[in-house]
Amino acid sequence: MAGVVALAGVFLVGTLWYSLVEGWSLADSAYMTIITLATVGYSETHPLGNRGRLFTIALILMGVISIGYIVNRFTEAVIQGYFQEGIRLQQQKRLMESLSEHYILCGFNRTGRQIAKEFAAEGVPFAVIDSSLERVQKGQQEGYTIYQGDATLDETLIRVGVAKATCIVAALPSDAENLYIVLSSKTLNPLIRAIARASTEEALQKLQRGGADVVISPYITGGKRMASAALRPQVMDFVDGIISGTDRQLYVEEFLLDPSVCPIVGQTLHNAKLRPQTGALVLAIRRLDGKLIGGPNGNTILMPGDTLICMGTAEQLRILNRILGPIASKQLRKPKTS
Structure with missing residues (x-):
């Protein structure tokens, strides 16, 4: 000029x-x-x-x-x-190639931005895919690893390391596109955990048949949460406080018991002495066959492949993680503070 x-x-x-x-x-x-x-x-x-x-x-x-x-x-x-x-x-x-055991978020719309904020608050490695240049630029300004492309294409998923990813979240507004993402990701990585967004109950069923591990309808979930907030406001405040946000004092984590490295497999919950040693509370146990044991007592036996759902402070959960051994499938994340 x-x-x-x-x-x-x-x-x-x-x-x-x-x-x-x-x-x-x-x-x-x-x-x-x-x-x-x-x-x-x-x-x-x-x-x-x-x-x-x-x-x-x-x-x-x-x-x-x-x-x-x-x-x-x-x-x-x-x-x-x-x-x-x-x-x-x-x-x-180079950044995409270096990603491993990361999360993939498809869609940086309003839902996707909130998911990205939660991932960032938890400190997990993740990559975002979006086809809009404007949204990609906005994501880059916010410091996210974001790739411009069509998430329904195998080529795009391969570029963000779907073969090495732990989980993929299909949060696009189109149910059909979310179904394509689930099918493609499961084909490229059968072990990946697929979470999908559904707008209707019919789409929810189709996504489940398509291989999605978890399907969430914002309308159904939002309605349930609003009803719970009206009926049990203190409970909802407590639950929200331990599952999201950056200023939490209590956290909820899950731990997979690997019999090759975990010393407490085969013991009862009482003999394992997790509560006295760490201060963390075992809220529930998910068996390998999918059965959920809520509020397990001291006589509950810890079986190979169990997933412990535990609540405690960040330090308590880190101590628990050390006791349970180097758990390959679930590493405790150090929560970030704002």
Whole structure:
């Protein structure tokens, strides 16, 4: 912009000089200025004396400098933009390749943004996919690892490391697209946990048949939560306080008991002494066959493949994690503070 203003100023100075000093018409003055600045080599419009020729030399120099500045800035912008984009793409590619045991979030709409906030608060590694350039740029501004592409395509899922991912969340507004995502991700990684959003009960059933491990309808879930908030407000405040947010004092975590590394497998909950050693409370146990034992007592036997659902402070849960051994499928995350 500065170069264009400078060139326009040089043109104006040249035109006024030839018009006022040399006494030429505005058309001749402008023509002489243009051919001088363009250095096309035409002859003088009217004969010039020494004073006029000295000014023309100065005009040529000013024009060359202004045009050179414009060309330099334009070239710099093009080359710099090209290389910056190339560097950004290379960095993004390396980052995607380095992801492992991460979460994939498909869709950075209103629902997706809230999910991303929760993932970030929990400190889990995750990547976001969205087809909208505007939303991708917004996600980048917020510091998320985000990839622009169609999440229903295998190529896109492969680029964000679906084969090494732990979980994929299909949060697009279209039920059909969420179904495609579930089918594709399960094909590329049969072990991945797929969570999908459904708008209708029919879509919920189809997504379940398509292989989704968990299907959530915002309308059904929202209605249930609103009813619970009306009927049991203190309970809902407590539950919300331990499952989300960045200012929690109590947390709920799940731990998978691997018999090869966990020393308490086969013991009763009383003999394992988890509560006295850590202070954490075992709320429930999910058996390998899917059976849920809520509020287990001291005589409950801890079986191979059990998932313990425990509540405690961050430090209590970290101590519990050390006692249970290096659990490969579930690493305790250190909660972030705001």
